[in-house]
Amino acid sequence: MKIAIYARVSTEDQHPEKQEQALREYCKRNNHIIYSSYTDIISGTKESRPEFNRLLKDMRLYRFKGVVVTKLDRIGRSLSHLLSIFDEFKKKSVHFIATTQNIDTTTATGTLLFQIMGAFAEFERNIISERTKEGLVNAKNVGKRGKDKRPRKKRGVLRKPVYL
Numbered sequence: 001m002k003i004a005i006y007a008r009v010s011t012e013d014q015h016p017e018k019q020e021q022a023l024r025e026y027c028k029r030n031n032h033i034i035y036s037s038y039t040d041i042i043s044g045t046k047e048s049r050p051e052f053n054r055l056l057k058d059m060r061l062y063r064f065k066g067v068v069v070t071k072l073d074r075i076g077r078s079l080s081h082l083l084s085i086f087d088e089f090k091k092k093s094v095h096f097i098a099t100t101q102n103i104d105t106t107t108a109t110g111t112l113l114f115q116i117m118g119a120f121a122e123f124e125r126n127i128i129s130e131r132t133k134e135g136l137v138n139a140k141n142v143g144k145r146g147k148d149k150r151p152r153k154k155r156g157v158l159r160k161p162v163y164l
Contacts, residue, residue: 001095002064003032004055008040008074016041019070026068026099035064044077045125056085059094066095072103072117077125082118 005027007019016039027034036058038051052075058064067089069075076082089096089105096105101117104110 001032001066002035003027003066003068004035004058004064005037006039006052006055006067006069006074007037008042008044008049008052008069010041010043012041014041019074022070023068023099026097032066032068044073044075047076047078047081056088059089059092062092065093066097068097068099070098070100072098072101072114073121073124074098077121079118079122082121083115086114086118 005020005023007016007023009016009019020037020039023037024034026032036055038055040049040051042049055067059067072082075085086096086105088094096114097103098114098117101113102110103114103117105114
């Protein structure tokens with residue numbers, strides 16, 4: 001079967017090469033032909049990711065018959081997003097395989113496991129978010145200040161009024 005490999009990490013500090021190597025070995029063991037490898041360095045909460053978008057474009061052109069990832073949460077963290085992707089895979093007859101979780105949507109059991117794991121991935125993401133927010137509130141209550149997520153955008157330069 002012709003396969004697309006997808007690897008994703010959330011930050012620049014992480015390295016997707018290990019995922020990609022494991023996926024290539026999986027494909028070799030199972031006699032899959034690798035069509036292409038797609039790698040993103042971006043949060044799984046983002047629905048739009050450059051390489052993932054390219055993967056979807058190639059899938060819509062029927063360039064491969066399966067997508068292989070190491071874990072379900074590499075595709076996404078939102079259950080609704082995962083289910084919409086899964087639905088599109090199904091409509092295009094594209095199989096989904098998560099190697100470390102033994103998810104293979106060519107079977108009814110694999111489909112059920114996919115849906116359960118998707119719910120857990122979303123739950124995990126929500127728990128992390130709740131803990132982060134609680135930590136910031138607790139820090140603020142003891143006089144500490146949480147680190148801003150990103151630098152504030154500079155707005156236009158304010159000009160002093162000119163009086164004539």
